[in-house]
Amino acid sequence: MRRGSSRSRESIPLDCSTSEAIRSTELSNSDNRDALKREKAIYERLGNYRGIIHCFKASDDGIELAFAKQGDLKWYIKKNIEPHQSLKTEWILSLIDTLSYIHSRRVFVDEIALRNILVSDEKLTVADFGQSMLLSMGADVDTICEQDLTAKIEILHLGWVIYSIAVWRVHDYYFFNPSKQPSQDLSSLEGLFCGTIIQKCWSEQYVSMGALDKDARDLLTK
Structure with a gap:
């Protein structure tokens, strides 16, 4: 709980x-x-x-x-028409970069969700660290398990945020059952914008936020 x-x-x-x-x-x-x-x-x-x-x-x-002038990302997706892929790319890379930085500072966000990402002047910011976990600066953020939370679970949650941006539909997801494969809940990701990145987030193929950040930049900035 x-x-x-x-x-x-x-x-x-x-x-x-x-x-x-x-x-x-x-x-x-x-x-x-x-x-x-x-x-x-x-x-x-x-x-x-x-x-x-x-x-x-x-x-x-x-x-x-x-104060975020345009509300949270969940509300924004519901109320606004789908933007050009270039803005989606900018947002996705920005979020991944930010989460990679947060992990580098030895913090687990805990609630990586659309409602906790704010929009202002077409830029995204991560907000609400009220449930976040402050780890020791000497901790191995990529392998530590803190109150059942790991880097891979954070990456999984981020994958659902990326999915929501990619398809421009709200998908709320909060996952704490390692035996469940989230990809079974949705249609194939083949051919979807950022589908490869999302699938890797869901299937624990990224060992760290830093690895996700590098892969995303390699794939999306060619």
């Missing part, structure tokens, strides 16, 4: 000079304060990175994050 969150969020203006909005996370009990401390430590570990939502401020009282 994966742990839930009882945090409340709201959008408020932060920088009057730019009229940029932020999300404010307020904590109401000790359990949530412990979760906040972990999330704050994760943002500090990750620092500023182009594919991660910008954190304006992290304190013991809350975390202030940049």
